[in-house]
Amino acid sequence: MKLITAVVKPYKLDEVKTALQAFGVHGLTVNEASGYGRQRGHTEVYRGAEYTVDLVPKVRIELLAEDHDVEDLLNVIAKAAQTGKIGDGKIWVTPVETVVRVRTGERGAEAL
Amino acid sequence: MKLITAVVKPYKLDEVKTALQAFGVHGLTVNEASGYGRQRGHTEVYRGAEYTVDLVPKVRIELLAEDHDVEDLLNVIAKAAQTGKIGDGKIWVTPVETVVRVRTGERGAEAL
Amino acid sequence: MKLITAVVKPYKLDEVKTALQAFGVHGLTVNEASGYGRQRGHTEVYRGAEYTVDLVPKVRIELLAEDHDVEDLLNVIAKAAQTGKIGDGKIWVTPVETVVRVRTGERGAEAL
Amino acid sequence: MPTLDSGNTAWVLASSALVLLMTPGLAFFYGGMVRAKSVLNMLMMNFICIAVVTVAWVLYGWSVSFGNANDANGNGFWGTLTQWGMQSINTGISSGSHATIYGTTGVPIFAVACFQLMFAIITPALISGAIADRTKFVGWSIYVLAWVTVIYFPVAHWVFSPNGFINAKLHVMDFAGGTAVHINAGAGALACALVLGKRIGFKKDPMRPHNVPFVMLGAALLWFGWFGFNAGSALTAGGQASVVFMNTQVATCTAVIGWLVAEKIQHGKFTTVGAASGAVAGLVAITPACASVSPIGAIFVGLIPGFVCCYAVNLKNRFDFDDSLDVVGVHLVGGILGTLLIGFFAAPNEVSGFTNGAKAGLFYGGGIDQLLAQSEGAGIVFAYSFVVSFILAKIVNATVGLRVSAEDEIAGVDQTEHAETAYDWGGLSGTLHRAAVSVAAATATSNGSTPAGESDEEKVTV
Amino acid sequence: MPTLDSGNTAWVLASSALVLLMTPGLAFFYGGMVRAKSVLNMLMMNFICIAVVTVAWVLYGWSVSFGNANDANGNGFWGTLTQWGMQSINTGISSGSHATIYGTTGVPIFAVACFQLMFAIITPALISGAIADRTKFVGWSIYVLAWVTVIYFPVAHWVFSPNGFINAKLHVMDFAGGTAVHINAGAGALACALVLGKRIGFKKDPMRPHNVPFVMLGAALLWFGWFGFNAGSALTAGGQASVVFMNTQVATCTAVIGWLVAEKIQHGKFTTVGAASGAVAGLVAITPACASVSPIGAIFVGLIPGFVCCYAVNLKNRFDFDDSLDVVGVHLVGGILGTLLIGFFAAPNEVSGFTNGAKAGLFYGGGIDQLLAQSEGAGIVFAYSFVVSFILAKIVNATVGLRVSAEDEIAGVDQTEHAETAYDWGGLSGTLHRAAVSVAAATATSNGSTPAGESDEEKVTV
Amino acid sequence: MPTLDSGNTAWVLASSALVLLMTPGLAFFYGGMVRAKSVLNMLMMNFICIAVVTVAWVLYGWSVSFGNANDANGNGFWGTLTQWGMQSINTGISSGSHATIYGTTGVPIFAVACFQLMFAIITPALISGAIADRTKFVGWSIYVLAWVTVIYFPVAHWVFSPNGFINAKLHVMDFAGGTAVHINAGAGALACALVLGKRIGFKKDPMRPHNVPFVMLGAALLWFGWFGFNAGSALTAGGQASVVFMNTQVATCTAVIGWLVAEKIQHGKFTTVGAASGAVAGLVAITPACASVSPIGAIFVGLIPGFVCCYAVNLKNRFDFDDSLDVVGVHLVGGILGTLLIGFFAAPNEVSGFTNGAKAGLFYGGGIDQLLAQSEGAGIVFAYSFVVSFILAKIVNATVGLRVSAEDEIAGVDQTEHAETAYDWGGLSGTLHRAAVSVAAATATSNGSTPAGESDEEKVTV
């Protein structure tokens, strides 16, 4: 079992979700995040003071997947989230030792 | 050392926290999240347009634990978060190589 | 490749970011979180009812790094985030199997 | 026949607008105190009062409450139906005709009718605070219609009409509605809280205000509008309105201080919600008394209720009834205090403005009589209102239903009753799916889709 | 010569303040409906109308619209320039002199000028709702100036000046601006929506209101201010103003009910945005009719538009034009309905208040004449306003530009047009870098930095 | 003896309500600009001014400021104590008696006292903006009481009372309070900012507004109420009030334009906070001048201060004092500009409304005299207010304390001073533990619990 974490541009979330559904993914967890990287932020002005906002809004997607799906899922997500512009984000994979479905207590693949 | 991540229904957080305290857990980190899965969202109406909100609010709990506690903690969390209804959420475990307590620089078990 | 996750006091984020930049880190992802631990919260009063808020605001930083940088980065972060007071937070390291840069599809170190 | 006074008319019209604004003000005062998942339902419960009561008012309400105000032989219990639809009232528009004036005020009846309408609107609206987070919107709307028809319209006649029995026979001094508005609404609130029962998690879950600045905004709009409520009740722009204005301001301020002090004693802090609540408690208490006391008297008519109400809001915890936003603790208790304090602080000079034979208060050499009269008036209105409000609530609850299901309450009434979310800061909103929007499609879907926050059944996305 | 009436003057001044408040009210009504990333731009589009129109008004607007109001021989199409800068008008301050009074109202021309100014401000402001999320601030400001100069000022003369041709020649009854304000703004909104085109993601992305309580707050302020708008238009505090006040209240309430019912039929829910929208639709519809109908008639002049407008907001989806916040569906449709319904419900008594030879409506024995007159008035204003608004928008868009770039629209106009973010709840705000703040530094940086939300070029942090 | 004028009284009462609303308006204007962790403290600092000043006003304030207004032999420096508690003033309620009228206005003294009270409230409230995020609530409350007693009440006498020396002897024209209100508050703000010192992180941490729509809402309410402030100061509803109303509107609008232009030059953007600030700067500047200039003059009395104040807000960075929300840059600078510009733009016709021997301005053939008089008035008020404000602040700070601890400031004054959080969007609020709520319990706990945001000691959960 693996955990795929993807940090992408917020307005791409919908496309990623749709692509994953098409692939047959039945669940995922999302949260708001802010990213810092090559992509720079913007300047704001308040009463004579200028601020530089250097964190840009991102969404962070977590997806538990079976090992054999990981490679495909990486491609599905990368494809859906891509704009080709700086700031498209990252995807990474970490090993997972156990998964539990709270409702039933099922473990492993059944838990997805 | 392991990292236990649990995604559960928001109004269950309090019970989970209480249960963990009872078990003797002294710390955890929480953040808001949105979940997509079997549990579906709801419909909203604005000026003649209907929207389907298909992400449902969840809370995401992170808990660093020593290896020998993991099994028990999984059960404690699952029990406290369970409603038996679709949407109860998932718990997963990932390996942790190091933990540092920022205040003291302590490593490993001492850092918890 | 490793993933360094740090949970620190919000008003320390700026210093951590600066320190990381100085070290040569070119990107990271942040999200808001709430922490529970030794550090206790505060009491609020509304119309005769007193509430204890026992979660304290934290920020959660995620940083993908190459193995040989991890040790240094842990020290850089810990140093920058430290106040010496209870509640300074934790840093932990988890193994990462793959990293993808969405924009280019690059993998591994190139993806950072 | 009395002639038109443009100054008085300007003041009554301006006051009518001010009092209308109080209901949205109340909506924000209450709306800020509920959780984010039920703020819209709270706004709607107040907003719908404006719509429902206004229609009832022009059709028959005005006539029942004030239709025979000028008739000294009125039975004192209710007015007439002869002015239904307000048709028989002369507007004074067609040349040669004169607008029918209300009493000797020089103000057209139509203006007074607008002014009094706003009172009829906010009184039931006050009740909504007691049943936050759990009320069926349709049931509430019907309840409001029944409540004003059977309770407010007659009670307003008793208290405000020159020939109403509480006013004329009992010589009660209730200038702007301590009994007719606040005790009346407070009794209704208590009845509704009892009939609907407690919220899920009452005294267990935290239910702190979701938007305290809105509470403050609401309090500010209430305060602003209340000058129309009290000083406008003089129906003339002269000496009495001026003193009433000053008394209203003074009592409200001392009540803020009274509440903050009580809070400091209890909890060691001065809170924003406390300051706003104190202001409302003071406004409530001075409402009946604003034309009976001197500015010095007003200091106490504000200070005492402000202090006491801060303790009174704990009653619901003591006696374990879920008066969610403390309508009982603030409006019932504050209304009773204001009505009774007149018996102590009514000053001869101000009292001389009343033509119903009222006397000065105990501290101003008027003896005990007025205090007894005030108690009688307060008691009658409370008893009538509580009993009838309770019965009406039982009936509506048993038929259309007044309370939502447990699932809906947990998901939040905004979603389940109104299919809306109050706020969207933009974070994950990219994750809504937009439905087909043509009416046809919309209608189609709307049947299948009972919006639900935690609905667990599989459901096809529109 | 007519003498000053302090009561009428007090009412007109109070009404002027009330109407001024309507524009911020509108800003919040609209601002709450847009997404969090463009609320400030919406507030600014409304706020700038106040500034721009006021300056134009004192310089020449008043003179063009009302400068020859007392001259029966006016050409009926526009006023004069002789009162430019309002210099020739006597203030009545210097001892012995008398303030120039407007007609027979007993109100100084300066007071009437303040009152009418507020109408000139809110009319273009109404248009902003049609072009939310995508408008260049500078272009909009210039458009507003051109629009009031070429469209509003003359049209106001046609409709509101006693010698305006729609008023005097066509005998149209438009008491407070169904044609001059709402049809006028609605036509402008349609033109602008067509010229600017659809928002990126229109009918695809979810664009739900980001702050529904603000929508309600805005509606409440609009309602409150509208009493000044309608009842203030009597320019006297007497019988007519009183009936107008009542009619305004009644129609607004029945419109709320009408909209909610239509919504229940379509979607199965009563929404907050719907209730607020219904109130505005009712206020729009009763605006021309408030002095022509009886309270009973007002019930229908509210109910019908409330119900119909709830369906009308779907037109933009049917015909695929992005009238973002339904200015067409509410103000154009509502304004037309209100103007025409006068032809059916105008009541003899109320009509007698008009001196332009208007007749009672079809249901009140006045025959078809008035309905025809009303249609004529509505048609002329719509045609003129739509055509000229369209041309002006094309010109401004082709020169200064009215629409922002795609990147800017996606990033959000608040950031890109105003370099601000509406809300900061404190979470990650520790992550802004504060720039040097001395003017020098600021100026320096401001050149290099074209604020951009998703700007992808490397950029040095200030 | 002068008789009652219902029209003028209606206008003064309505104006009093409008001016009362300005203080909550100011609270939101300021509250939106601070960070989310201290918005409630800001609202409370303003709200408490209403309570504290009102009590002082009825007890002695009115008497000290206006108690001898009708007495030509007044010493010119302060009034009397004979009207303490406002007891000696005839309300005109008891039959046969007449309300004591203020001068020749036809308005009861009680109404004028309500109106002037609102001025006494908002003046100290203006100071709060200079010391945002770091002020002890109790210390502030005491400071306000001392400040109005020693500074505002006498200064109001000097400037507003017909026999006040600045008014009668120096022939200064300050119609609604450029000196008494804005220079006065601005000087106090400067003094407080210096005494309290800078916020932790001043010029280092970002401190951007947390809720810009609230800033706009506040500005709108201020603008709305300001019509009462300025036009109400005529105390009559006639020609002068009408011109004043128009001038107020014009100057405010040109100031918005002035500020936005200056901002565009400095930073390349037109901001929302800038537009709101420009409006306030214009309202401030026209306050003393609204009855001295013509509408054409008002254009400049707004434009110049609007433009200049946009630069003036950088002074605090230049000279490194933390006037957090620019009370100095807007109210002190704007107040001085408005007061002095009268010396240039005062127009003969308007000036004739003053009975204190004031002359027309430099550009209107009046020579230099009035400019000198205005400078003198401005200088005297600034000097007196700054010195005494500074001393009072030092005293209060040294005794009760005016500034919170560093920990409390970092945690946020809402939590530490008021034990509240402004907003709760519902996300993690399930994680509060509800304490026992009985008063007993509450009291018990409240002792142990000094609420603290980042309190690091172990603490038992209630």
Ligand SMILES: Nc1ncnc2c1ncn2[C@@H]1O[C@H](COP(=O)(O)OP(=O)(O)O)[C@@H](O)[C@H]1O
């Ligand atoms: N080393 C890193 N660790 C964690 N997240 C990162 C890292 N580098 C970048 N990110 C995330 O990826 C996002 C995009 O990175 P950026 O360098 O801006 O563009 P790109 O990925 O296209 O080169 C950043 O906003 C941040 O959220």
Ligand SMILES: Nc1ncnc2c1ncn2[C@@H]1O[C@H](COP(=O)(O)OP(=O)(O)O)[C@@H](O)[C@H]1O
């Ligand atoms: N594959 C997955 N990866 C990550 N999170 C998931 C995954 N599947 C489900 N979740 C999370 O678990 C929550 C509950 O899942 P759901 O399928 O709705 O109910 P249940 O877990 O009871 O079958 C979802 O809302 C989502 O947050």
Ligand SMILES: Nc1ncnc2c1ncn2[C@@H]1O[C@H](COP(=O)(O)OP(=O)(O)O)[C@@H](O)[C@H]1O
């Ligand atoms: N076992 C844990 N798992 C995950 N996060 C933890 C754990 N223990 C503490 N934390 C996080 O670290 C933060 C600081 O911990 P705390 O015990 O309060 O202070 P300290 O780390 O200085 O001892 C907590 O607020 C929480 O966010």
